[in-house]
Amino acid sequence: MGRQKRKGESAIQDEVLIEKAKAGDEHAFRLFIEKYKNLVFKAIYPVLRHEKDAEDASQEIFLKIYYALPQYSAQGFKAWITRIAVNHAIDVKRKKQRQQEMILEPEVLHALSPSEENVVVPLLRKEQRELVKNRLQDMPVNYRKVIEAYYIEEKSYKQIAQEQQVEPKTVETKLYRARNWMKKHWKEDDF
Structure with missing residues (x-):
């Protein structure tokens, strides 16, 4: 019973923080970041699998959340920010993979064995x-x-x-x- 009440209080506190942040209260948004930075990091790390990338992406995600706050309408806050975080992490990963594939310079291709080259070159x-x-x-x-x-x-x-x-x-x-x-x-x- 007590745990259920605490969970409800936490949701109410979130709604208050969100409303304040929507109104431009930077302190409220900083509190919000402190509260949810671990949740965001845990959501995106399995996608990016690199600590520095996940830290960089976290900052970009909170910026996205800040600009998306006006569209949020009490539909389950943790699920909402997790969805934004994971979608952003997937975009970051795709972009990084695309850059790595395009970076393969001719000298790298020459270092590949003929069988590897037969696979890599057509993919590129x-x-x-x-x-x-x-x-x-x-x-x-x-x-x-x-x-x-x-x-x-x-x-x-x-x-x-x-x-x-x-x-x-x-x-x-x-x-x-x-x-x-x-x-x-x-x-x-x-x-």
Whole structure:
């Protein structure tokens, strides 16, 4: 009975802190962080499996929670912040994996055995194709066609030149300009 009452009091205290934080009370939000930092860390550590990454992500999560507080409406606070925390940790992990896959430089690829290279290189190409495919709509149409043909459909300069009724040298120039456009307009972690 006493334990149930304490649990209820804790929920009421949370609601008071949340209302104060929503109203811009920084002290209330700091108390809230103190109270829930361990819960957030325990929720994200199994996803990230690295203490420093989990600590960095925790700070970003509390910032997200702060901005999301106005949308919170008494639907189970621990579950709500845990969901935000885990979703953020998954995003962080995906981004990190994508960066690590794209970082494999040619000298690293040369160090791989032929059988490893047969697995890694196609995976990298597939990953790169997916990233390009997801961002194609952002490109000017004249670049989009040549990038789609070369990277997504994996056609040769000669095939593209025949289809577009231009010289292979023109395809090479278009690709060069399209790649420059991508470097200029897309962040490194997008491509």
